[in-house]
Amino acid sequence: MAVMTYREALNEALREEMARDPDVFLMGEEVAEYDGAYKVSKGLLAEFGEQRVVDSPISELGFTGLGVGAAMAGLRPVIEFMTFNFAFLAIDQVINSAAKMYYMSEGQFPMPIVFRGPTGAALQLSAQHSQACETYYSHAPGCKVVTPGTPADAKGLLKAAIRDNDPVAFMEGELLYNFKGEVPDDDDFVIPLGVADLKHEGGDVSIITHGKMIHVALQAAQKLEKEGIHADVLDLRTIRPLDMDAILETVQKTNRAVYLEEGWPYAGTGAQIVSMIQEEAFDHLDAPIIRVTQADVPMPYAKNLEMLAKPSANHVIEAVNRVLYR
Amino acid sequence: MAETKTKTKAKEKSAKKNDPLGQHGISGELALDLMRDMLLYRRFEEKAEEAYAIGKIGGFCHLHIGQEAAAAGSIKPLRRDDYVMSAYREHTQALAKGVHPNAVMAELYGRKDGASGGKGGSMHIFDAECRFMGGHGIVGGQVPLATGIGWKIKYKGEDTVSLVFMGDAAVNQGGFHEALNMAAVWQLPCIFVVENNEYGMGTAFSRVSRTDMATKSTPHGIPAHSVDGQDVLATYAFFRDLADKVRQGAGPQFVDLQTYRFRGHSMSDPVSGTYRSVEEVEQAKHERDPIAILRDVLMKAGLLDQATLEDMDAEARELSAEAADFADASPLPGPEALYTNVWAEINPNGRLFFDGRPESEEAS
Numbered sequence: 001m002a003v004m005t006y007r008e009a010l011n012e013a014l015r016e017e018m019a020r021d022p023d024v025f026l027m028g029e030e031v032a033e034y035d036g037a038y039k040v041s042k043g044l045l046a047e048f049g050e051q052r053v054v055d056s057p058i059s060e061l062g063f064t065g066l067g068v069g070a071a072m073a074g075l076r077p078v079i080e081f082m083t084f085n086f087a088f089l090a091i092d093q094v095i096n097s098a099a100k101m102y103y104m105s106e107g108q109f110p111m112p113i114v115f116r117g118p119t120g121a122a123l124q125l126s127a128q129h130s131q132a133c134e135t136y137y138s139h140a141p142g143c144k145v146v147t148p149g150t151p152a153d154a155k156g157l158l159k160a161a162i163r164d165n166d167p168v169a170f171m172e173g174e175l176l177y178n179f180k181g182e183v184p185d186d187d188d189f190v191i192p193l194g195v196a197d198l199k200h201e202g203g204d205v206s207i208i209t210h211g212k213m214i215h216v217a218l219q220a221a222q223k224l225e226k227e228g229i230h231a232d233v234l235d236l237r238t239i240r241p242l243d244m245d246a247i248l249e250t251v252q253k254t255n256r257a258v259y260l261e262e263g264w265p266y267a268g269t270g271a272q273i274v275s276m277i278q279e280e281a282f283d284h285l286d287a288p289i290i291r292v293t294q295a296d297v298p299m300p301y302a303k304n305l306e307m308l309a310k311p312s313a314n315h316v317i318e319a320v321n322r323v324l325y326r
Numbered sequence: 327m328a329e330t331k332t333k334t335k336a337k338e339k340s341a342k343k344n345d346p347l348g349q350h351g352i353s354g355e356l357a358l359d360l361m362r363d364m365l366l367y368r369r370f371e372e373k374a375e376e377a378y379a380i381g382k383i384g385g386f387c388h389l390h391i392g393q394e395a396a397a398a399g400s401i402k403p404l405r406r407d408d409y410v411m412s413a414y415r416e417h418t419q420a421l422a423k424g425v426h427p428n429a430v431m432a433e434l435y436g437r438k439d440g441a442s443g444g445k446g447g448s449m450h451i452f453d454a455e456c457r458f459m460g461g462h463g464i465v466g467g468q469v470p471l472a473t474g475i476g477w478k479i480k481y482k483g484e485d486t487v488s489l490v491f492m493g494d495a496a497v498n499q500g501g502f503h504e505a506l507n508m509a510a511v512w513q514l515p516c517i518f519v520v521e522n523n524e525y526g527m528g529t530a531f532s533r534v535s536r537t538d539m540a541t542k543s544t545p546h547g548i549p550a551h552s553v554d555g556q557d558v559l560a561t562y563a564f565f566r567d568l569a570d571k572v573r574q575g576a577g578p579q580f581v582d583l584q585t586y587r588f589r590g591h592s593m594s595d596p597v598s599g600t601y602r603s604v605e606e607v608e609q610a611k612h613e614r615d616p617i618a619i620l621r622d623v624l625m626k627a628g629l630l631d632q633a634t635l636e637d638m639d640a641e642a643r644e645l646s647a648e649a650a651d652f653a654d655a656s657p658l659p660g661p662e663a664l665y666t667n668v669w670a671e672i673n674p675n676g677r678l679f680f681d682g683r684p685e686s687e688e689a690s
Contacts, residue, residue: 025481051481056508057504057507057508057511059504059507059508061470061500061501061504062470062473062501062504062505062507062508063470063504063508064470065467065469065470065471065473065474065501065504065505066470066471066473066474066477066505066508067474068470068471068474069411069459069470069471069472069473069474069475069476069477069478070474070475070477070478070481071474072459072471072474072475073409073459073474073475073478073479074478075477075478075481077474092464092467092501093467093470093471093501096463096464096467097462097464097467097471101460102667102668102669102670103445103667103668104442104445104446104450104452104460105442105446105450105452105454105460106442106443106444106445106446106452106667107443107666107667107670108442108452108453108454109452109454109459109460110670111670112670141668141678141679142668142669144673144678164671164673165670165671166669166670166671192673192674192675193673193675193676194673194674194675194676194677195675195676238676240676240677240678241673241675241676241677241678242676242677242680243675243676243677244676244677272680276680279682
């Protein structure tokens, strides 16, 4: 096991997959000469050349569509969004073209393309640069959604996403790029899509979450340990495909659940999961499931307000206490 | 001396004018083929119109009647391995690229044997084998896609071209300009063709653009060409030469292919509507019918007589009727088709369908 940052893990995944398959190329704003806005693509231009590591103009709709067309014609593009906040300009091409192409052509045009970049809030970037975007993508049949929270997951899941034959929105955490963790040395370390990971084990309550919120959940779980409450922290890792078996397993074990997500509550990922749990494990529940989300407001700039808006470990602990009727 | 030279040139020019086939380097045989193609497109679309009227075809349906030369003249000179992509007025373009009329009609009917298995419909005709890359329903959305196909051609060092059609309204979309800019920056083998029929739905182009069509690629450094898209010989010769140039590395090109739609925007739009006069449409039909224009040329050249034309027309009607019969006889897609081809890869773990229906569980 090597210890590396989330950023380095993503970089390794890209490097290995580009070396493995000459049809894989990376395109996006500042990915080549600048080494990536967040340095995820550092060194790739030197290694693979300008045909495969491509600085695009600031034209999200345009280069996303270009990637989709290239995938139709048989390449395997990795399209980087500097952040998913900018990908709203491109979402027509993701939903209307990429996610539907295979279906509306009755299987004639598979769409092996990855759209990747950071999602969610960083620090004081205010409303237009601080939003969790996964729900927009997971809503559409035909689009897979992956949200790694650790360096190992980042590497193994990115490799799986690039090898997958469907469009994948691969959503990273801006505040995770410097986060360090152990990553297996294996060149062929691939984590299959659709497998959740129990990041912390306990029997009293299930905290289910995805993406960088796993760290908030783990923080809450550690605090709760001190109070004698043992929580399962289940990291979904991929939202679509969704490891419902793992969700049911933890809920059936603890009978109480909290869903934690970085995005807004209305029709969020948590809304979907809660609906499914009540349909499929109603008799196992001892309490209503509570969701912890961002405050239902655009992200404010002022530091104190931003802190209030973001879901925190304390919010999670409050929710856990409610489902435990404490 | 100089005077004689000028006179000779003028004579040659007038001789060429009197011999459009020679002028364009098109053989009589090819010209007759183009006539057959255009007759098929016309009769095919009329058949679709009929089928729509009796409820055999549903949804939106955009006919290409009046624009036959634009399809035949631009696609017929291409190779089978060249890529063609279009918007949603694409039935005849699919035919021109080699998709079988039966498969196109069956798609309009929403049947299993349709080009897209009945799941795409009128606006989403695909044929990977013919490299007909669809049928796209969002105005201008296909322009970046075709640019991506151009990217693949260059990436793989192939000598094919990516030709994409759009309506005149598409040039006001941001994606059009983003795509042209990228095609120019990377010198991609793309031919951007505006089928300029003067109206985006019911809005005259002049009402939504301060500048002429031929200027739209100028900011991006892409050469623009204006072509009379009702003259199939001129259109054919132009695209034959242009595709060769692009194949040899001339970079992206922009074509204002001037044409006119003889029917409404879609089936719900009367032919003239509120946005153009009956007189305007009648005049266009009288003066700018691409089939009549070619007929006159061929008859004048002694290559076609009325009886032969009628035979050719009967053949086109027959093929269209056969396509309709084929479509009618083709089964509806089975209910299992609802869940097939949503995902190219069903991951062994995790759920991909969320509707809770047993059929979807079976599909994954």
